[in-house]
Amino acid sequence: MIKRWVFCPPNKPLQTELASRLKISQLLAQVLINRGIIDVASARSFLQPQIGALGDPSLLPDIEKASIRINEAVRKGEKIVIYGDYDVDGLSATALMYRCLELVGAKVSYYIPERLEEGYGLNADAIKKLREGGANVILTVDCGINACREADIARTHGIDLIITDHHRPGQEIPNAFAVVNPKLHASNHVFHNLSGVGIAFKLAWAIGQHFSPQKKVSSEFKDFLLSAVGLVALGTIADVVPLLGENRIVTKYGLSALQYTEIPGLRALLDVADISHRNLDAFHVGYRLGPRLNAPGRIGNAGIVVELLITRCKERAVEIANFLEQENKRRQEIQIDIMASARKKVLHELDLDETTAIVLADEGWHPGVIGIIASKIVEEFNRPTVMIAVADDIGHGSARSIPSFHILEALENCRNKLLSVGGHAQAAGLKIHPDNIDAFREMLNSMTSQRLCKTDLVPVLNIDAEVTLSMLSKALVTELARLSPHGEGNPIPLFAATNLKIVGQPRRIGSKGQHLSFYVKQGDAAIRAVAFGMGEHMDRLRQNGRTCSIAFAVKINNWMDNEQLELEVKDVKFDNE
Structure with missing residues (x-):
């Protein structure tokens, strides 16, 4: 799926102030600014969290x-x-x-x-x-x-x-x-x-x-x-x-x-x-x-x-x-089957050009794993998704959403079609009578089509900064590690580099060749890049003389005790496409 790159606007004066006051790089300073940390005291406490700073109960x-x-x-x-x-x-x-x-x-x-x-x-x-x-x-x-x-x-x-x-x-x-x-x-x-x-x-x-x-x-x-x-x-x-x-x-x-x-x-x-x-x-x-x-x-x-x-x-x-461990393996097996069934429904039963919210239901699905599947469907198709497992005249539903859509508020507005609902902005649960599923699907799609525009349905990559390959080093990776732990509200920093040449022979890696390994070069700097799940793009990479832009996270690979700088590719854009 095509991704929309959104660059955080650089703030040079604030970058300079944070970098000089905290003795950090301008790049780390900009990443902090992108996370909404815009003063020295907040930045210091973010980089050096203290357990004594927890609020009194x-x-x-x-x-x-x-x-x-x-x-x-x-x-x-x-x-x-x-x-x-x-x-x-x-x-x-x-x-x-x-x-x-x-x-x-x-x-x-x-x-x-x-x-x-x-x-x-x-x-x-x-x-x-x-x-x-x-x-x-x-x-x-x-x-x-x-x-x-x-x-x-x-x-x-x-x-x-x-x-x-x-x-x-x-x-x-x-x-x-x-x-x-x-x-x-x-x-x-x-x-x-x-x-x-x-x-x-x-x-x-x-x-x-x-x-x-x-x-x-x-x-x-x-x-x-x-x-x-x-x-x-x-x-x-x-x-x-x-x-x-x-x-x-x-x-x-x-x-x-x-x-x-x-x-x-x-x-x-x-x-x-x-x-x-x-x-x-x-x-x-x-x-x-x-x-x-x-x-x-x-x-x-x-x-x-x-x-x-x-x-x-x-x-x-x-x-x-x-x-x-055994229960988790059993859960994985159930999940694989339901995921295949759900994807088939999306690809064969829905017109994605006309569908702004995906609502899927089936009597054969296990209600315990549909939340995981809903997350994966959102990840792949970038639409608010509700998965419903139907059994004994009741549908157990799990909903997941995209960042720009508050799923709990939407479900609460559909309450007259639901037996119960509860949850958060991005994840919620519900119960519904099977007879109401079609009307609920229509109501939710009507709501999302009014509130979401075409660009909302294109997944976004938030880029912290555009960089050159020469700016990247093991020392920078060590410095950026001060931002961890990463998660909701504090994602792993993403960077973009443009006008890169693909050098050497790209190759497929992984047990099924589902990943790619290749080198990119810019000026005198060349770094290995790994693109997980992008094996099908092999032919595009192999075309001679191609230049590209990549969005990536930078890390150190410790394979066989040998430290090597590596780019974990999140998206590739070819310059002549």
Whole structure:
């Protein structure tokens, strides 16, 4: 698919100021400016994140009330149940709170709803079951902000419901004992983009403060919190919240905590993912750990993941990690089949010139993996996409979107065709009666066709700067590494170089020849370029005398202990096309 290159406008005066004040290159200064970091203090804190800069937990609404009630429950020996979610954010939040409450001597258990049987969030049957089991306090993590009916049910059963959630509140706030959600607070002093596990971390911190008269946690509790940032990094990266502000801090420190963790389940997970002896980055969490942790919740029961993250038994941890590995392989097989089916529907049943939103439905699809497929369809066809798995007269849907379109707002405007909806700007979930799918598809397409123009449907590559090959070096790559961890809100820097000659013989690489390796030359500088997934462009590259422009990320390849500068190509434009 043709990509539209959008160059960030260079700001030479600000570049010069940041570069001289911070002793960094002009190129790094421009990348910071492109990320909205435009003053020296902000740039310094971005490049040198400090864990001491995390906001005090007391800034969050209702967190004092919640921590006091939990401490009271601990003193009285009341039963606390942590009610989580089946994704990585919810599971890591559940494990973090369980470890925290166990540390302070609470009578604690956890509950993870079944994705297919119960769906997302609090449900009335589970509340009744937990009350029958003796629950006095239910503490939600990563869910509950729209559970108004369920909050009333909990109250009538004599349960104190404490909600901690990071999702966007609706017009009505649940009448719970406490509702901890940074999006309820308008203050600029509150960081609003915490993940579910980020809020659980703040609550754990507040609980620790309440056990100390000086509001300073004990050394034992401090060790727990420093270890727990590994769990925070897991959920924060996997939930694709912006890796800026406090999320950047906990992710930076959390990746290090993960690498050296003594939690048996995490050690076993690092082993099965074959990344035990690597310097971990956000990629390893997002693409190696996250899928394995998500797999049981997609195609089975996610509760076993919490057991992995809280067990002290190394043998049991290894057993569960191996089980997750098998579940993930099973998930991959299911996913391959559904992806092929979905692509076939797009290519044979839709007119993409007339389709601004893709809505696909099938009775043979597994509802646990359609969210992943929706993301891949968006990636390939660059249109808001809803995948619906139909079973037993109900459609379970997962929606993903393009940057310029707020999918949750659009779905809320289609609410009269849906049974339920919830989520974020770029990702949402829904339930729908099968009879309404065609009308819903028409309504969503009508909405997107009014709000999106042709250029919105062309994928965008945001280019940080145009560079010459002579500007690139191993030292520059090392300097740019200060921008990590990368993720939502802080992408890996992309550059463009023009008027390049392709030299030598380009060749296909990869097990199926699906990738390309070639050299580009500009003046006296020549650098190897690798283009993943672009094997079909081999003939275009081989035409003699061709010049091109490439968009790329620059990195160091450490193949066989030999460090070599390398360009990871994101797009190629030939000058005579």
